[in-house]
Amino acid sequence: MSALSNNNWSRRSLFRAAAGMAAAGTLAACGSNNGRGGSGGGSGKNLVQYFHAYGEAGTEQAIKRYAAAYKKADVRTNWITGNNFESALFAALLSNNAPDCFEFHPQLQMVKSGQVADLSDIIDPVKDDFNPNDIKSHTVDGKIYGIRMIDDPQFFYYRKSMLEKAKVDVPTTLDELIAAAAKLTTGKVKGLFLGNDLTAIQNPIIWSAGADTIDDKNQIAYHTDGVVQGLKQLRGLFTSGDLLLDAPADWWDPSALNQGLCAIQWCGMWAMPAIQKALGDDIGIFPFPKIGSSGKQSVYNGGWSMFVNAKGKNVDAAKEYVKWLWIDQKQYQEDWALSYGFHIPPRNSIAQQATKLKSGLPAEGVKLFTDFGHFDNIAYDQTMQTAFADVIASSVRKNGNPEAALDACDKKVNVELKKLFG
Amino acid sequence: MSTTTTRGVAQPAPAKASPARPRRGLRGNPTFNFWLFTGPFLIGLAIFVFVPIVWSIWLSFFDARYTVTPSHFIGFDNYKQILTNSGFSDSLVTFTVFAAFIVPTTWALSLGLALLVHRLRFMRAFFRSVFFLPTAVSYVAAALVWKMSIFTGVRFGLANTVLGWFGVDTVAYLSNPSPPWYWLVIVTLRLWIQAGFYMILFLAALQNIPAELYEAAAIDGAKPGWQTFRHITLPQLRATSTAVILLLLIAAYQAFDEFFNLIGQKATWAQTPLMELYKAALGTNQDYGAGSAGAVILSLLICLVTLLQGKFMGFGRGDESK
Numbered sequence: 001m002s003a004l005s006n007n008n009w010s011r012r013s014l015f016r017a018a019a020g021m022a023a024a025g026t027l028a029a030c031g032s033n034n035g036r037g038g039s040g041g042g043s044g045k046n047l048v049q050y051f052h053a054y055g056e057a058g059t060e061q062a063i064k065r066y067a068a069a070y071k072k073a074d075v076r077t078n079w080i081t082g083n084n085f086e087s088a089l090f091a092a093l094l095s096n097n098a099p100d101c102f103e104f105h106p107q108l109q110m111v112k113s114g115q116v117a118d119l120s121d122i123i124d125p126v127k128d129d130f131n132p133n134d135i136k137s138h139t140v141d142g143k144i145y146g147i148r149m150i151d152d153p154q155f156f157y158y159r160k161s162m163l164e165k166a167k168v169d170v171p172t173t174l175d176e177l178i179a180a181a182a183k184l185t186t187g188k189v190k191g192l193f194l195g196n197d198l199t200a201i202q203n204p205i206i207w208s209a210g211a212d213t214i215d216d217k218n219q220i221a222y223h224t225d226g227v228v229q230g231l232k233q234l235r236g237l238f239t240s241g242d243l244l245l246d247a248p249a250d251w252w253d254p255s256a257l258n259q260g261l262c263a264i265q266w267c268g269m270w271a272m273p274a275i276q277k278a279l280g281d282d283i284g285i286f287p288f289p290k291i292g293s294s295g296k297q298s299v300y301n302g303g304w305s306m307f308v309n310a311k312g313k314n315v316d317a318a319k320e321y322v323k324w325l326w327i328d329q330k331q332y333q334e335d336w337a338l339s340y341g342f343h344i345p346p347r348n349s350i351a352q353q354a355t356k357l358k359s360g361l362p363a364e365g366v367k368l369f370t371d372f373g374h375f376d377n378i379a380y381d382q383t384m385q386t387a388f389a390d391v392i393a394s395s396v397r398k399n400g401n402p403e404a405a406l407d408a409c410d411k412k413v414n415v416e417l418k419k420l421f422g
Numbered sequence: 423m424s425t426t427t428t429r430g431v432a433q434p435a436p437a438k439a440s441p442a443r444p445r446r447g448l449r450g451n452p453t454f455n456f457w458l459f460t461g462p463f464l465i466g467l468a469i470f471v472f473v474p475i476v477w478s479i480w481l482s483f484f485d486a487r488y489t490v491t492p493s494h495f496i497g498f499d500n501y502k503q504i505l506t507n508s509g510f511s512d513s514l515v516t517f518t519v520f521a522a523f524i525v526p527t528t529w530a531l532s533l534g535l536a537l538l539v540h541r542l543r544f545m546r547a548f549f550r551s552v553f554f555l556p557t558a559v560s561y562v563a564a565a566l567v568w569k570m571s572i573f574t575g576v577r578f579g580l581a582n583t584v585l586g587w588f589g590v591d592t593v594a595y596l597s598n599p600s601p602p603w604y605w606l607v608i609v610t611l612r613l614w615i616q617a618g619f620y621m622i623l624f625l626a627a628l629q630n631i632p633a634e635l636y637e638a639a640a641i642d643g644a645k646p647g648w649q650t651f652r653h654i655t656l657p658q659l660r661a662t663s664t665a666v667i668l669l670l671l672i673a674a675y676q677a678f679d680e681f682f683n684l685i686g687q688k689a690t691w692a693q694t695p696l697m698e699l700y701k702a703a704l705g706t707n708q709d710y711g712a713g714s715a716g717a718v719i720l721s722l723l724i725c726l727v728t729l730l731q732g733k734f735m736g737f738g739r740g741d742e743s744k
Contacts, residue, residue: 087704094490109708113488188577196597197688238598245594246575261576382706386688390509393690398599408508419487 045073045317050102052085056340066332100318103304106138106378111145117310118143122323133375134346146305147326150343153369154268154300161282162263174233174291181242184263190244193262195251199389204288205230207298213380218421223406230291231395231402238396269365270341287372301373387412478714486711500715510698521674532617536624554618561679564611573607599691611680620666627662664735675724695720
């Protein structure tokens with residue numbers, strides 16, 4: 001107390017000092033270290049874009065580098081780490097700080113609720129250059145609501161040497177896959193890894209059993225005998241001890257395969273460079289095997305698309321930005337698809353020039369994508385997918401009756417279909 | 423204590439330093455001072471607690487999918503929806519059972535630790551810190567440690583390594599619900615994190631028990647150990663025990679972080695009530711009406727359980743019983 005008195009400090013001077021520091025902080029925030037996408041940003045509008053965290057090194061820097069090159073607006077990138085991208089995005093979309101554009105998957109409820117803007121006017125001129133299935137999966141009533149950035153086929157990777165040693169052929173049916181998992185399981189290596197909660201393969205199960213998620217009339221198409229049979233077979237696999245469970249990294253990360261924890265792993269084409277780097281030529285790929293006599297092998301053609309927040313403050317500026325980046329800047333699109341992980345460019349003109357995808361394992365991946373690929377159905381929304389995830393949880397991971405689990409799923413999906421289509 | 427009076431120096435004139443002189447202006451006004459100090463906190467409380475509560479109750483009566491400013495009034499439909507949602511009702515049952523287990527277990531462990539530390543003659547501060555430190559760890563961080571290094575399902579996880587020494591095959595603790603090993607992971611994590619905090623509460627209460635009580639009991643022939651603990655210590659801890667059990671009950675029903683990170687959302691077991699509400703409102707469904715209805719129901723349930731527990735154990739009767 002006395003020290004303060006002796007030094008001419010007063011409450012007023014302290015307040016002035018604090019105010020000065022606050023002002024300095026505000027000014028500093030206008031400088032370069034402001035969290036924006038990079039140096040040399042544009043002027044005028046401020047835009048915010050949301051991305052989930054990609055696992056491949058360099059992706060975050062790449063997205064920020066593209067944004068920094070845009071001169072008509074300052075584009076800030078919110079790179080959401082962790083597994084709660086959906087929650088963070090949906091919560092943000094309700095707030096005043098909603099992103100102007102964001103990546104996500106085509107979802108009808110987002111269109112119906114007016115969350116995403118119609119992008120037809122910017123896509124129509126180049127519509128024919130896109131994979132028609134990507135256009136279809138983003139189209140509602142003739143309007144296109146998102147720009148596909150990358151296509152990500154998902155399939156099985158396997159260690160050739162392990163299969164040769166165990167004298168196992170590449171499985172083409174679910175029975176063969178289960179038998180292969182048993183033969184490949186040793187004291188240190190599990191035969192198969194389908195992800196820790198098995199939901200990564202929930203759509204391939206449906207397609208490989210010859211069914212579909214919902215049909216052209218927007219009615220349930222997954223509840224078939226083939227799907228029930230597949231669920232029962234998977235329950236057997238789950239309890240066999242041949243399945244890797246509780247791995248430190250989940251299915252989207254190739255660590256389980258690369259570290260020798262399993263012989264076969266479900267993963268995406270994005271992981272191909274990392275797997276090739278770790279295992280060299282000792283790697284092959286195959287689609288999800290067919291289930292039952294009426295089934296057919298399948299590959300899930302996932303991916304990410306760019307959407308514009310229709311309720312945002314800068315809809316036109318955001319549309320102009322996403323057109324610039326995801327339609328006009330082909331060099332960035334190619335860089336994004338091929339320089340980090342491997343993805344298939346949804347633009348035919350870029351895909352045809354992609355030499356990295358022309359030979360070897362990447363070319364096989366493209367062939368599986370073409371021959372066995374299934375694309376997102378925009379009407380099969382997150383609520384329905386969550387309902388089917390409950391089927392996997394109840395009937396495969398927990399010893400529930402698949403028929404009962406599918407009946408429960410039907411109720412939830414029908415409620416959702418009624419909300420969407422009346 | 424005075425710093426202005428020095429020997430040999432004349433006292434200041436009374437008129438200039440009258441301690442009884444009232445302060446002029448706002449700073450002398452007790453009402454102003456009250457609002458100056460409490461106002462900011464009350465404003466924060468209103469903005470971040472009361473407004474959301476009222477807003478949530480309001481939302482619960484509207485069709486609020488994909489919006490928090492809905493216009494379509496639907497009465498109690500959201501309440502019907504959430505109450506007929508088997509996931510939510512299952513979570514309430516699961517967590518009543520969980521609370522019935524974890525509350526007495528944590529109570530006993532934290533009391534045991536407190537007695538242990540209280541009786542230590544040396545290094546008391548060290549052990550008190552050791553047991554309390556886990557409280558500073560976030561549930562998320564602890565869950566990741568438990569999941570990715572101790573109870574991971576691969577052969578090099580700590581638990582599986584130990585099992586491997588005895589020739590036991592690897593165990594998937596979290597992905598496989600049968601047998602329900604996931605409860606072992608959850609319960610050990612929760613005990614590790616929260617026992618230390620309640621130990622401190624019990625330790626404070628133990629230090630407040632008058633030594634004369636033990637001396638009198640000893641004179642009356644009470645044996646040290648269990649008899650003294652049962653008839654002297656435990657009754658003296660009644661108020662603290664009531665508070666601890668109350669806090670533990672609320673914490674059990676509000677469990678979220680470690681379950682979210684250990685079990686995840688894609689399971690039909692061990693889903694906490696808050697996780698179900700998170701899925702309904704903030705997850706994929708974006709149904710803020712149903713989520714709000716669930717939040718109201720859960721709040722009422724916690725209030726009910728708290729009141730019942732208070733009535734059963736007696737709030738504020740600890741002092742009277744002394």
